[in-house]
Amino acid sequence: MKILFCFILFLIGGHCANILIVYETARRSHQIWIGELAEALIEKGHNVTMGGSFSRAIDPSNQYHPITFEGIFLTHYKINKTRHLQASVLENLYLNYEYNYAICNRTYQSKGFNFLWNYPENFKFDLILMDLTFGPCLYPLSQKFGSPTVGFTPSGLSPYLLEAFGNNHAIFELHMDQSFFSRLTNFLLTKFEIFFKKTWERTTLEYLASNALNATFDFKKLENSISYLLVNEHPLLNIPRPLAPNIIPVGGLHIKKTEPLPGILGSIIENAHQGLIFFSLGTDIQQNIFSKETKKAFAKAFMRLHQKTVIWKDNADEHPYGEGVSNILMHKWMPQGDLLGHRHAVLLITTGGSMSVQEAIFQGVPVVGIPIYGEQHGNVQFIVDNKLGLKLDYDNLTEENIFETLDRVLKNPIYKENMEALSRKFRDQPQNPLQKALYWIEYSLRHNSTNFLNPRSRYTCPWIDHPADVQLFLFFVFLLSLTIIVLRILWCNNGSRNDKKKKE
Numbered sequence: 001m002k003i004l005f006c007f008i009l010f011l012i013g014g015h016c017a018n019i020l021i022v023y024e025t026a027r028r029s030h031q032i033w034i035g036e037l038a039e040a041l042i043e044k045g046h047n048v049t050m051g052g053s054f055s056r057a058i059d060p061s062n063q064y065h066p067i068t069f070e071g072i073f074l075t076h077y078k079i080n081k082t083r084h085l086q087a088s089v090l091e092n093l094y095l096n097y098e099y100n101y102a103i104c105n106r107t108y109q110s111k112g113f114n115f116l117w118n119y120p121e122n123f124k125f126d127l128i129l130m131d132l133t134f135g136p137c138l139y140p141l142s143q144k145f146g147s148p149t150v151g152f153t154p155s156g157l158s159p160y161l162l163e164a165f166g167n168n169h170a171i172f173e174l175h176m177d178q179s180f181f182s183r184l185t186n187f188l189l190t191k192f193e194i195f196f197k198k199t200w201e202r203t204t205l206e207y208l209a210s211n212a213l214n215a216t217f218d219f220k221k222l223e224n225s226i227s228y229l230l231v232n233e234h235p236l237l238n239i240p241r242p243l244a245p246n247i248i249p250v251g252g253l254h255i256k257k258t259e260p261l262p263g264i265l266g267s268i269i270e271n272a273h274q275g276l277i278f279f280s281l282g283t284d285i286q287q288n289i290f291s292k293e294t295k296k297a298f299a300k301a302f303m304r305l306h307q308k309t310v311i312w313k314d315n316a317d318e319h320p321y322g323e324g325v326s327n328i329l330m331h332k333w334m335p336q337g338d339l340l341g342h343r344h345a346v347l348l349i350t351t352g353g354s355m356s357v358q359e360a361i362f363q364g365v366p367v368v369g370i371p372i373y374g375e376q377h378g379n380v381q382f383i384v385d386n387k388l389g390l391k392l393d394y395d396n397l398t399e400e401n402i403f404e405t406l407d408r409v410l411k412n413p414i415y416k417e418n419m420e421a422l423s424r425k426f427r428d429q430p431q432n433p434l435q436k437a438l439y440w441i442e443y444s445l446r447h448n449s450t451n452f453l454n455p456r457s458r459y460t461c462p463w464i465d466h467p468a469d470v471q472l473f474l475f476f477v478f479l480l481s482l483t484i485i486v487l488r489i490l491w492c493n494n495g496s497r498n499d500k501k502k503k504e
Contacts, residue, residue, distance in 0.1 A: 016045050017445050020145070022116075022138050023052040023131030024069065024107045026076030029355050031057055033154035033232060033254040034131070038064070040434055041441070049125070051116050067112045075106040089189055092373070096134075097201050104137035104205055108212035117144060117213060127445055132161060132229065136202060139222040140209050148449035150441065152230040154254075156238060156354055156375045157247070159190045160197045165229050166244040166458030224459065227449040230437050236426045237358050239382060246453040248440055250433040252358045252426070258341030268329060269339070272309035275346035275410070277302070278339050280313035280356070281370075289372070294397050301402035302328050305410070308346070311339060340365050346416070347409060349392075352376035357383065364423035366415040368405055370394055387418050 021038055023030065031054040038048050042063045050058070053073045055066035087095055107113050117140070125147045130138050132151040142149045153161065178186070206219045227246070234251030235241075243249065261269050269276060279298070281289075290298075295314075302310045305327070312330045336356065340348060340363040350356045352369040357379045360367050367389035369380030383389045390405050409415050431439065444450050 016047065017126040018047045019049070019127050019129060019441075020125040020141070020147070021048060021050040021052075021129045022141055023133075024072060024103050024137050025131060025133060026053045026073040026103070027154075028054065029353060030131070030133070030154040033355065034152075036254045036256070036434060037129070037152075037437060040438055044438060044442075051112060052131075055112075067116055069107055069110040069112040071106050071110055072103060075102055090192075093193055093196060096374075097196075097204075100134045100137065100201065101204065101208065103134060104208060105212070107137055108209065116141070119144075127441065129441070130226070132226075135197070136205055136219045136223060137209075139219050140213055140215065140217055142222050142225065143215075143217060148444060149226045150228060150230065150444055151226045154232045154355070156233055156378065157231050158193075160194050161229065161231075162247070163194050164223055164458075165247050166455040167242075167247065168457050225451075227444055227451055228440070228453055230440065232354055232358075234358075234426065234433070236422060237354075237361055239378075244453075244455045244457070246450070246455070246458070248436070250437040251354075252362055253433040253437055254355055255359055255362050255433075256337060258363075259335075259338050261335065261338055261342065265329075265334075268309065269311075269342050269344060272344045274307040275309070276339065276342060276344040277305070277308050277310045277347045277349065277406070278313075278334070278336065278345065279310060279349040280334065280336060281351050281372075290397070297397060297399040298402055299328060300399045301406065304403050305406060308410070309344075337363075347406065349406075352380040352383070354379060361388070361419065361422055361426060364416070364420040366409050366419050368392055368409055370397070386422070387414055388422065389415055389419075 019041060021034065023034055031052070034050075034052070035054075035057055038050055038058060041048050042061075045063075047063050047065075049065040049067065051067040052069055053076075055068050058064055058066065060066055123145070125145050128142060128145065128147045128149040130142070130149055130151055131153065133153040133155050202219050206217055209215075209217055209219075229247050230250050231247060232251050232253065233249045235249070237251045260266060279302075298312075302308075302312075308327060310328045311334055312328055313334045313336075314330050314332070337359055339345060340359050345363065345365050347368065348356065348360045348365050349368045349370070350360070352367075352371045352375075354375060357367060357369075367380075367383050368391070369376070369383055369389065370392045371377040371380045372394065380391050384391050390409055392402065392405050440450075
């Protein structure tokens, strides 16, 4: 049947390809994004092999072959993410490096990765789709198979990835109305992060890979061979910025059509006529980062919003304020997209992960963000800057502060109006993000990669691309000319004074 399908696809101008998708992250939200992409490729008739922590979230079939990189999930959850809360920007950079090193080390030790690494020498995939979110950990597979490689990230663009693909104008945190000192700080932090990752981190991980896999790698060369990058961004969902043609935004790729909610949950939501509030920290952060006192403060604040129905996603086995609170429903899992898409949804409380914020914008639901680490801070700042919601500080989660923040968003119509306006703009696209990603993947298959999209800046020094050397030369010429003019004026004035003295 598969052969017949591929033959029909060939007759109509398509190509039934053998595609490898690999990722080392253990974030469940990333698996959702990657899984949507994998299932769409399968539906298009392609043969997909996927290696990663949650590859078996999709059932195996004749067209889908999961390989589990075991142990990464446990390594991921052993790392204390609350350390990021007290850390400075530079400390966070090193904490991220420690995380990347631990995940890469566990990946290379996993039976699943080694099974893939020991494929026959002459085996080749038509295309490799590789997660670049956390760095160069998976680059060895590009060398192993010698296949055209496309990068992707379910997160936002880091300064390092921007520069790696030729965008040499990366800024660490670009928000509205920044002072000169803020811009100077951001510039220095950006350049330091890029330098750190290009030197220490890349060299260390390259050494780790060489020892673990008994081979020699040039990560810089392998990185430059990656055709282009699919990124979970969109100019309406993130801070707008110019992108090189080899960086293709497909923000919101994971968003699916809303489905009716089943059973008792559906009945509760249908009866939430005064509004539905959904409280979730996403799939990566467990709510045990909140103390019992903080959870009780949330519960008390929710009880003061007694006319609103609160759906609280939490892994706890008991209610923080005891049973019998009529307007709060707690559960370990909730279908976030379907809840936000319901007509009664009025507010999302989240840490500000990219995918949650994108779903809220798509559905036109205001946000209250409690950022913990990474891109969450930038995403929540984007929400605040554009009056799409408000921010709650992790260190100030009192009952009164929680209630006042929620109450302001719920009572001021500007947040809902702005969200609905942004939602209409985001939905008005010639292609939905998933179709756009599929188009570019199949474009690569038709044209044997897309290295011709790479700007010259990807292979040149940043000071040549800007071009700082030309600017410095012109500045020097200006200073030299100015000096000559000033000296000439001084000499003329001095000569005039001497002439006057002689006449006298």
